[in-house]
Amino acid sequence: MPPPVFRFAPSPNGYLHLGHAYSALLNFDLARQTGGRFLLRIEDIDGTRCRPEFEAAIYEDLAWLGISWEMPVRRQSEHFARYREAVEQLSAMGLVYPSFESRAEIARLIAARETGAPWPRDPDGAPLYPGAAKSLPAEERSRLIGQGAPYALRLDMAAVLARANHFTWTEHGEGPEGETGVVSAQPEAWGDVILARKETPTSYHLSVVIDDALQGVTDVVRGRDLFWSTSVHILLQHLLGIPQPVYRHHRLVADASGQKLSKSTKAAGLRELRKQGVPPAGIRRLVGLSD
Known part of the structure; x- marks a missing residue:
C-alpha cells in the first residue's frame, strides 16, 4: 500500500503567521508519524495579490521551522x-x-x-x-x-x-x-x-x-x-x-480576542516573531504542539 501524502498549500499574498505554522507543522508531523510524504504547493492564481517576496518568505519560514518538502514545488500559476x-x-x-x-x-x-x-x-x-x-x-x-x-x-x-x-x-x-x-x-x-x-x-x-x-494527495488536513x-x-x-481524499479539519489559531488569525488583520508574522527571538520550538509551543 503506498504511503499517505500530505500537503501544505499557502498563497503568497502575505507573510505566514502562527495559524499557517500550526497547519504546516501538523501536516509535516502527520507525514513523519505515518511514514508518508509531505508536499508544498504554492497557490498563486491571484496575480494581483501574490508576490515573489512572499513566496520566498514562505520557503524561508518553513525551513526555519524545520520543515522539509519534496521537490519540485507545484506552483498553480504554471x-x-x-x-x-x-x-x-x-x-x-x-x-x-x-x-x-x-x-x-x-x-x-x-x-x-x-x-x-x-x-x-x-x-x-x-x-x-x-x-x-x-x-x-x-x-x-x-x-x-x-x-x-x-x-x-x-x-x-x-x-x-x-x-x-x-x-x-x-x-x-x-x-x-x-x-x-x-x-x-x-x-x-x-x-x-x-x-x-x-x-x-x-x-x-x-x-x-x-x-x-x-499530486496524489491522500490526506487533506486544513483549518x-x-x-x-x-x-x-x-x-x-x-x-x-x-478520487476523494481523506479530510481532517483542524482547530484555528486565534488571537487574544478570540478572532482567527489572518493576513487581512495583520496577524504577527513568523518573520516578526523570529526577529523577537522566538525559536522554532517556541512556535510549536505557541500553537499547542509538543516539541
Missing part, C-alpha cells in the same frame, strides 16, 4: 492550461455558463431584490449570485464574449444537482459546529459558484481539487474555516471523476 481543460470538461457536460455582471452590478441586483428578508449568502458570507445570465441565449453570450466583456464562468448548481444530489465525506477532524464522522455535503449552499474568470482560468475550488488529484468548502470539492471530484 498550470492554468490544466485547469482550463477541467472547465472545458464541465462545460461539455452542460454544467457551466458565463455571467457578465460586475461586483457592483451584482450588489445593485441584490439591493433591488431584498424586500425584508436578507439575501441568502454562502458559508463564507458572500451573497449568492442573483443574476439571470443562465437564461441568456447562446448568441448573446457569444456576442458579449466576442466584444471582450469581462465574465465569470459559473457552475450551474441546479443542473448538477438534477444529476446527483447526495454527497458525503467522512470527517476525521471536526467542523466548526463539532461535525465529525459521515457528513452530508451541502453544495447548494454555495449557489452557482465561480469556476474561472476571463482573466484567470481557474478558482480556488477548482484548482485545489485538480492539484490534490494530480475549519474551509470545512464547508469541502461540499463543493466533493461535488467537483464526482463530476470530474477524480
Whole structure:
C-alpha cells in the first residue's frame, strides 16, 4: 500500500503567521508519524495579490521551522492550461455558463431584490449570485464574449444537482459546529459558484481539487474555516471523476480576542516573531504542539 501524502498549500499574498505554522507543522508531523510524504504547493492564481517576496518568505519560514518538502514545488500559476481543460470538461457536460455582471452590478441586483428578508449568502458570507445570465441565449453570450466583456464562468448548481444530489465525506477532524464522522455535503449552499474568470482560468475550488488529484494527495488536513468548502470539492471530484481524499479539519489559531488569525488583520508574522527571538520550538509551543 503506498504511503499517505500530505500537503501544505499557502498563497503568497502575505507573510505566514502562527495559524499557517500550526497547519504546516501538523501536516509535516502527520507525514513523519505515518511514514508518508509531505508536499508544498504554492497557490498563486491571484496575480494581483501574490508576490515573489512572499513566496520566498514562505520557503524561508518553513525551513526555519524545520520543515522539509519534496521537490519540485507545484506552483498553480504554471498550470492554468490544466485547469482550463477541467472547465472545458464541465462545460461539455452542460454544467457551466458565463455571467457578465460586475461586483457592483451584482450588489445593485441584490439591493433591488431584498424586500425584508436578507439575501441568502454562502458559508463564507458572500451573497449568492442573483443574476439571470443562465437564461441568456447562446448568441448573446457569444456576442458579449466576442466584444471582450469581462465574465465569470459559473457552475450551474441546479443542473448538477438534477444529476446527483447526495454527497458525503467522512470527517476525521471536526467542523466548526463539532461535525465529525459521515457528513452530508451541502453544495447548494454555495449557489452557482465561480469556476474561472476571463482573466484567470481557474478558482480556488477548482484548482485545489485538480492539484490534490494530480499530486496524489491522500490526506487533506486544513483549518475549519474551509470545512464547508469541502461540499463543493466533493461535488467537483464526482463530476470530474477524480478520487476523494481523506479530510481532517483542524482547530484555528486565534488571537487574544478570540478572532482567527489572518493576513487581512495583520496577524504577527513568523518573520516578526523570529526577529523577537522566538525559536522554532517556541512556535510549536505557541500553537499547542509538543516539541
